[in-house]
Amino acid sequence: MNLARWIRAAALPILGGLLLAGGLMLTSPGTASAASNASQLAVPSEPDGNKACLECHSKNETMNRDGKEISIHVNGAEYAESVHGIISCVRCHAEAGPEHAADPNKPLNLPTGRELAVLKSQGCVKCHAGPYEESYNLSFHGVAVANGDNRAATCVDCHGVHNILPSRNTASAVSPENLAGTCGTAECHQGAPENFAKGKEHVIASEKSAPASLHLVYKFFMILILFDTMKDGPIVMFELLRRLQAGRGH
Amino acid sequence: MKKHKQTFVQRWNLQHRLQHGALALSMIGLIVSGLAIKYHQAGWAQGWFKMVGFHNNLILHKCSASLLVFVSVWHVAYLLVSWMKERSHPLSWAMMPNLDDVKHAGQHMAYLLNLRKEPPNYGRYTYLEKFEYLSIIWGMVVMGMTGFSLWLPETMGNFFTREILDMFRIIHGNEAVVACIALLYGHFFSVHFNPAVFPSSPVWYNGKIPLEHFMEEHPAEYQRMVEAGQLDATAMAGAQPHGLSPARKVLAFVELIIYSAIFYWLLISYLPKALA
Structure with missing residues (x-):
């Protein structure tokens, strides 16, 4: 009882302290940019670099690779709407480093x-x-x-x-x-x-999380293969034993 | 007295051998190309794919499958023609399972467990051979239907949902293992690795079975042929079912080790999968 009362009494100061600590962390120099723009709080990985990429890649241009005309166009708005929209281009395009920015026409060997x-x-x-x-x-x-x-x-x-x-x-x-x-x-x-x-x-049919129909079919065959093994294996093994045991032929 | 030296009995005609040859060829193609896909991470499969390419392997699988379908149509046609030409080409019903087979299975078990001195009095086909023949029919229906659906999913998708097609893939890949176990323990043991016939029974290429092996393995059929006058009983007066020579006993011992090892390996591989 004493403990419960103590927790109730302490709850408010503790919560307050946490809030204060959170506020201090948000305004600390390490996350200055995030804190300065509230809309970017939820998208900490939003890279300013994507804009740089799209400077060229939003254009409807093509390049010649392997004898084919290939579009360099990326729909920036569509990408921003996509499930990966908060991720920087280079997460998937590591090949496009500073060298690419310095000389965009140099082939990336892709x-x-x-x-x-x-x-x-x-x-x-x-x-x-x-x-x-x-x-x-x-x-x-x-x-x-x-x-x-x-x-x-x-x-x-x-x-x-x-x-x-x-x-x-x-x-x-x-x-x-x-x-x-x-x-x-x-x-x-x-x-x-x-x-x-x-x-x-x-x-993954072998896992219970698979649809029941697939998992059951998988299970059925595992049991069937085991049954076959236990049926066919001993027949051959005992036949060989019997042969070894039998007297010599003429 | 030359005819008393007869040591072989004609067991299969040319049709039997050609059909078996085509069946064997298609099965080899299917098993190699199919297991390569199923166990593609294995070293041998990697080497095989480097040699022929994944796409060509798939083509081999489909060609072999087509050959198998052709053989089955051929076999059914052969049976129908035999059935219609009752006089010149009598249809044999020897492959038909009957109550004797159940009896033989029990007797065979007793023989294997050393509770009975002699193996069962088998006829033209043993109960295991009949079971194998029926297994081929059953296996072809299952593998053919599922395989065809995987071959042409766009067409078969009109009749089956995606989930059923996925089910077919699980069935196809695992029924294949069932068939391989049946081949290795059933077929290959009885006609290749059985120490009495190793390396191979000659029936599949010249249609003839050595008389001693015939007497030993199909005693009732032997008796029937003698009584029907198709075999000269006096020719076999001296022939006795053979035991094993010392060299073949060594072979039997080595085989016992190999077959046991595969048995325990299968047990260890599939027991956790079945119980999990």
């Missing part, structure tokens, strides 16, 4: 086409590690790409590049409304029916 999609998707899993990466590596797309067949879908093929939106957003390429259309682009599963959207992506 591949083009499918190879670029594969390379850039390897960057996604630096943040999106865990079940997304693991399930992709288990998927047929992932197995094909890992073994050099670049025709299979990578992260960016389904999710987009600068326009990535969460799947709950109806404008997202991977929202239930748009998924079949995303799968069904000309380069991939052309003519993919609506059924393509009726199921979950990024599933």
